[in-house]
Amino acid sequence: MAVDNTEVWQDALVVEAHDVAAGIRRIVLEPEHPVGAEPGSHLDLTVQIDGEPATRSYSIVESRDAGRRLAISVFRAPASRGGSIHMHALQAGDRLRITQPMQNFPLRVGAPRYVLLAGGIGITAILHMARVLKSIKADYRLVYAGRSRNAMAYLSELEAEHGDRLSVHVDDDGTALAVPDLIATVDAATELYMCGPIRLMDAVRRGWTDAGLEAPNLRYETFGNSGWYDPEEFTVRIPRLDIEATVGKGRSMLEALEDAGVEMMFDCRKGECGLCQVKILELDGAVDHRDVFYSKRQQDAGSQMCVCVSRVARPATADGSETGDVPACAHRPAVVTLDVG
């Protein structure tokens, strides 16, 4: 069943803001149109960066009173462009624009066993799950890894709430998490939900595959495939229909072809179904496959692409003919020649 994640923007009042660990601030929001948040859900909100609005996503740590109070926790990223700085400056009484809770990381109830793995600020996505699993008496373990205790939010609350089911790994205490040891405790009927630094998640993914565990039992939030290159303008040609169109930076190739009057087939428009695929006849540039429909083998073959999400780009050294020393390359957009069904 598809979850409806259409954003509903609304006002929210900040009712509470305080630090819960070094560099981590808990912010409690009162949304204008409350709805209860499921474990694993997040909300988007608007922050100001250098006076410009930008959107950020935060996991909902806690949903009280059927969503009348939603708590998020914000880590002040050292390399932040200013989003988390803006969030850290919030005080009770401030107002924000937020979306309703949205779900990209649902918890499935009914697995024989669970492991919940949180690395650092990733605890924000995991905390609510742990609470639900405890309340329905599920067989779960909560593994919480971090650099130092004082940078690990909610640690003492979690210790009190989950007792023996919680194991804590702290780099500075010399108890860093050994991913292979963790994987060794997992059996075929266990579902593992994780949120944390990419390095940690990659290590778990590799360990999971190597141990021969079933891929669908490893759960983490996916943010789609954002491609290799920044989107840029390019040209698409369909000789059979005598069409040439320009695909702007903010448009998809599917939209550009529709605008040009080509009758296209599609369904998901997010790179999953493969219905919008076209045949590549000729290419001046490189295909930036952003779908999850093709396998790596099919993408490498380069003979087809999904036009709802995938693009064409001219990376400096992408094709043999470009040496990278052509200063005006930006003026020469990539060109793809296609046939459509």
Added chain:
Amino acid sequence: MTAIAEARTSQGATPAESAGSTTAKVFNYPLNAWYVAAWDHEVTRKPMARRIANQPLALFRTEDGRAAALADACWHRLAPLSMGKTVGADGIQCPYHGIVYNSAGRCVSMPAQETINPSATVPSYPVIERYRYVWVWLGDPTQADPDLVPDMSQMSSDEWAGDGETIHAACNYQLILDNLMDLTHEEFVHASSIGQEELSDSEFETTHDGNRVTVSRWMFDIDAPPFWLKNMRDKFPGFEGKVDRWQIIHFEAPGTIRIDVGVAQAGTGAHDGDRSHGVNGYVMNTITPETDRTSHYFWAFMRNYRLDSQLITTQLRDGVHGVFGEDETMLKAQQDAIDANPDHQFYSLNIDAGGMWVRRILEKMLDAEGRPAAITQK
């Protein structure tokens, strides 16, 4: 609509109106609850279809014997998964284009392509196997606490033996609860087996506590009706004489009713707790709404004497089968009459006290889910 019925309806709109919906004729069913979906032996490696609370389910077992419940409609073109087959340790394959899902409802194979669409899932429902039944939770899964499974412990206790069946009842589930919460109908519906006039004559007591209701009725120094005389003689060969008879009805929301029933030689202290001169059974009933107007009625008769006699188990099961067949006929006729008379209301009698508490509890559960008690009539 008659003038009285109109007055009643308009009363229903006043603030004291929970009394109005307590007499809802077609009762809604709470979803945040465990319902029996099947007997344990019904769920096998071969998927089966069953509709529970209007939701079509595919039920099957994984290779290691765990029961699983998925929505019975493939993500792709909604073909029923129950027509498919189990594959691998944990999978079920759609019969149409071969998509395979694991027991969590996540797609693990799309035969016609090299990758798996990450959106391809079917809803899975929490399942618990307990007391010889497979229970399923259709509401908010984050509230699916196993401790909320109603007590049916006699079903799997060493101290009780027996067996039962399933009735596919052509009525709203609540009519069956009404039927079991007031046993004065036995005198009229079951005259040849367990009915006797003392049932209507004797006093009864109703109590309620949280999501439970109890109705107790004792009849002293009466003749044992045929069903009970036979049971007495199974335990005490050649028994003759008067008996004390009891019926203690235990309801637990949303649809489980256990009836502690029995007779003992009159005056031997059964009412004070010494049942050793009698025979004791538990009529185990748990009712699962199938649709608004049909129900799965799972029943069994358990006894605590002559546990090893398969003959008695079979005789009791067949005997109750006959008795409940009489209820089945009445319940269907009642549902038909309700549907044929949409402008008529329910009125209540003093004997309905137990059933009315049941309705009150169900109403509260529905209210907590933000759902109305009454299903509007077609």
